[in-house]
Amino acid sequence: MKKNVIVICIDGCRVDRAEGSSIFKNKTEGNIFFNKSITYAPYTNASMHAVFSGVNGNRNGCYSYWHTFKFDNTHFKTLTEYLKEDGYFTYANVHSKLCIPKKGFDMFEIYDENDVNYIDYHKSILQDMKKKNENGEEFFLYLHYSGIHTGIRDQVLKKYDNFSADYFLDNEKNNERYDYLFSNAEKYLDELKNKIDELNLDKNSVIMIISDHGCSVGERNGERAYGAFCYDYTIKTFVSLIIPEFKKKIITKQVRHIDFLPTILEFLNIPLDKTYNHVDGESLIPLIKEDKFVEKMAYSETANPLNEKAPPKKPNTKSVRTSKWKLIFNEYNNTRELYNLEDDPDEKKNLSRTNLDIENTLWLELQKLQL
Numbered sequence: 001m002k003k004n005v006i007v008i009c010i011d012g013c014r015v016d017r018a019e020g021s022s023i024f025k026n027k028t029e030g031n032i033f034f035n036k037s038i039t040y041a042p043y044t045n046a047s048m049h050a051v052f053s054g055v056n057g058n059r060n061g062c063y064s065y066w067h068t069f070k071f072d073n074t075h076f077k078t079l080t081e082y083l084k085e086d087g088y089f090t091y092a093n094v095h096s097k098l099c100i101p102k103k104g105f106d107m108f109e110i111y112d113e114n115d116v117n118y119i120d121y122h123k124s125i126l127q128d129m130k131k132k133n134e135n136g137e138e139f140f141l142y143l144h145y146s147g148i149h150t151g152i153r154d155q156v157l158k159k160y161d162n163f164s165a166d167y168f169l170d171n172e173k174n175n176e177r178y179d180y181l182f183s184n185a186e187k188y189l190d191e192l193k194n195k196i197d198e199l200n201l202d203k204n205s206v207i208m209i210i211s212d213h214g215c216s217v218g219e220r221n222g223e224r225a226y227g228a229f230c231y232d233y234t235i236k237t238f239v240s241l242i243i244p245e246f247k248k249k250i251i252t253k254q255v256r257h258i259d260f261l262p263t264i265l266e267f268l269n270i271p272l273d274k275t276y277n278h279v280d281g282e283s284l285i286p287l288i289k290e291d292k293f294v295e296k297m298a299y300s301e302t303a304n305p306l307n308e309k310a311p312p313k314k315p316n317t318k319s320v321r322t323s324k325w326k327l328i329f330n331e332y333n334n335t336r337e338l339y340n341l342e343d344d345p346d347e348k349k350n351l352s353r354t355n356l357d358i359e360n361t362l363w364l365e366l367q368k369l370q371l
Helices: 015-019 044-053 065-070 079-085 118-134 147-157 171-198 257-267 285-290 356-369
Strands: 004-010 031-038 089-094 107-110 139-145 205-210 236-242 249-251 298-302 317-321 325-330 335-340
Touching (some): 015 031, 015 236, 044 257, 079 089, 079 139, 089 118, 118 139, 171 205, 236 257, 257 285, 317 356, 335 356
Parallel strands (some): 031 249, 089 107, 089 139
Antiparallel strands (some): 205 236, 298 317, 317 325
């Protein structure tokens, strides 16, 4: 039996807040919570194009704000296209035409993020999708919640620059602001989960709740929100998979956002199309079912604006990450940062040049992955 696929993206949601929320870490059977999923880029466009293609942006063409329209759909096939070809009705409701690949959607709606009631609007879309099932048609639904994003844009990005002392010296206010926006996201997700259950869509759907990237609350001078650096508060995020056939579990091993395209396809028995270029991600079904897993290096990159009005056209900050170690290369000033994430999860103590064996190994991996 085929299953619907519902993807809900909570734009800018921090993993530390999600981990502390019973709504995000749903206790029902079939909820698999990945608390260490690494995004390719700490901003929506490149992050979600990587999710949809299973390929990092330096290969799929969407590797900066300037290159969102350069996604290479000739050589890379998206989740939407796979499901469309398998007979699914495909529907996206987003705040911007830039945030995900458009190809393959039957309906691609853009809402006004300045004037939208997310809860009522998205519940009505779920009701419409239920009718698709009643008419014998499975659906793929992508819903983008941008309430945190919009709040940060209006309350932070429009008021402060990346080096504003008024922002970085007021840690309490920064956290209170973010926590209020997160509480609204909790209400939204709770209402949507209840609606999904009410319509019995939980019984015949694969549901993925994902954060495209995290968000700063003032941890690093030079980044008042996201997109400037490759520190964990923006690139380490979460994914929650709700699949009735699987038992609930929390997976603490490092995975990558690019792993979820092959994961969903394998569960649905849809083979990867070998006429397209290979994907970077690998299916997590063996990890979910049997805890069989070989950790893969996670690669991330972004274009640090260096306090200029527009970001550079190519990434100039890059990182590779394992569960224990992270190497960051700041191309714009030719510096490296090495962190032991087990001992120093907040990335405060730069160990570059103190552990050359580890650093050189990661450096070689970064050279391979950035090509």
